[in-house]
Amino acid sequence: MAARDFLKRDRYAIITQAVSQHLGRRVSFNEIEEIRIILDKHGAFYHPAKIEAVMKDVRVPFVLNIAVTGIGKECAQREYRILKMLNTDASFSFIPDVYALGSVITKTDHVEARMFLAEWFEGFNEFHLSHDPSDGMVKMVVWDNKRGNFFLTGHQTMHLYREIAKILTYYYNIETFEQIFSWHHAAGDFVLKCRKEDVEVKLVTVRHYRSMFEQNFHHEKKTMDAEIVLEALLVFFFNMAIKIRIDRLDGIGEIAWSDKIALKGMLKGFFEGLALKLPAQMFQAPLVNCFRQHLLACSPADFSELNHAIVRGYPLQAPEVPVIRRHLESHIEDLYNASRQLEKV
Secondary structure, three states: OHHHHHHHHHHHHHHHHHHHHHHOOOOOHHHEEEEEEEEOOOOOOOEEEEEEEEEOOOEEEEEEEEEOOHHHHHHHHHHHHHHHHHHHHOOOOOOOOEEEEEEEEOOOOOOEEEEEEEEOOOOOEOEEEEEOOOOOOEEEEEOOOOOOOEEOOHHHHHHHHHHHHHHHHHOOOOOOOEEEEOOOOOOOOEEEEEEOOEEEEEEOOOOEEEEOOOOOHHHOOOOOOHHHHHHHHHHHHHHHHHHOOEEEHHHOOOEEEOOOHHHHHHHHHHHHHHHOOOOOOOOOOOHHHHHHHHHHOOOHHHHHHHHHHHHHOOOOOOOOHHHHHHHHHHHHHHHHHHHOOHHHO
16 A cells, blocks of 8 residues: 555654654654554545554544645645645644655556645534525535534634635735635635634645736835735735635535625634734834725725626636626625724724
């Protein structure tokens, strides 16, 4: 088995080092009593396997992402590099730690399998919009294999969107315009753990991290213009407000559009994410205050023009585009009205 061969290298050095890093102390291989390999599910580009290092008093879980196709191997290598970079550069972490990247030639068909070992978020579950059979309303259902599926309360749902927006905003680079790209609710990219009435959220995959503009103004100007930074941040904000409302019913059904609670949570999370960033030299005041003023200065016509321009840039063949266009006018109005209440956010 390729996963076993990967973990066995150098007397299980990879898993031993990963356990040491996870526990924050030096662990010898002799302390690990058992290593369990559990195929979790199949992905579009690679296959995640859950790895459990069983010790006397603790069980340490990891995920081993295994790719065998050409595009899958490229994705695995790129994602490992992105996750490592973001975890190195960031003061906070909402994404998996990564421990090792490598390749193994399978013994049966002599195919290269590329894989990387990463942190497993224990107790976190996938979630999707779904019809609640009790009242027929579309709500957020959590796929919990241990306790059974359950629907979030309105407060929990708002907090979920708040955390998602905070994470995406925190990793957005205001100077290079780089952002976590190609994330989808339908793909289960975010996972949650309920903590009474609140939720904790993690992002389990980062497929791409790149500038949202083909032209990178950061490399053209020695001093970044504050107005350009705010305008680019406005584009990021509007685009996230649209994408955060898109899902597929039960993860695989028809395209679904969330209600206005998503915008309330998104606004809160966006400004919380901005507040986590280090001070920007081009602004005399905190970035949160500068962008708040910039957003409040936008007219309804500004909201409409920029949102329509963003949607025109989406691939025409994307299945969510017709749904977005059907809801766009009401979305723009809801977002504008919600932004006028920023003193309550």
